[in-house]
Amino acid sequence: MSGRETNKHWLDYVAAWVALCAAIGSLLGAGASWYQFRASRDQLQSMKFDQRPWVSLEMEPEGPLVHDESNGLAYTFRYSLNNVGRSPAFNVMFTATMMPLADSKETPPVSGGFSYPEPLEALRRAIAQTCQENDVARTQGMGEVMFPNAAQNLRWKAHSPGLAKGFVPGFAVVACVAYQFSGDPAVHKTVRVFDLEPREYDKMIHLDSSNGDSPELVFSPRLVEGFSAD
Structure with a gap:
């Protein structure tokens, strides 16, 4: 080479x-x-x-559970919204509904109430439907602005879905608040679920009873699928 x-x-x-x-x-x-x-x-x-804003949701019972001819049973509760974040929350919307914890029975059980599985799937559907009502209202321009640390204390009457007959062990009250951050298209949600049940274990709620005929009720936070915030 x-x-x-x-x-x-x-x-x-x-x-x-x-x-x-x-x-x-x-x-x-x-x-x-x-x-x-x-x-x-x-x-x-x-x-x-x-x-970003963070909207908290607290709920307290007021009652009573009443018979509503157009919407089945209804229950009034107090709720508090508070923006604990650092920026204003826009398009703030609140909605609450009520669903039975189990399918109704034609007659009350002989004793000891009746057992029922956790209504998780029905509860998830109720949460999705309740929050969707906020989405519909927001598209119609019905939302409000909430500034930081400006709490709102209000009342709401939740309705069970339609007329029904028979006996149920109680209801789940599903509440959803939706809001947005300025310049961000994402919709944030805070969800709370409370159980509304007779204080005595073997008592039932008569769906087609007259007003004032329901047993003493307890309004308590649901432990499973009872809270979420994003």
């Missing part, structure tokens, strides 16, 4: 190494840029999370 050919191979070898080093440098530069982008994105998300 002549000296000229040797020099050519050597130059090709050097050029290949230079190209390889350049490619590695480009990859390292791209990785550094991606890391910087990700760090900046995470920082912005953290700042947004820290500055």
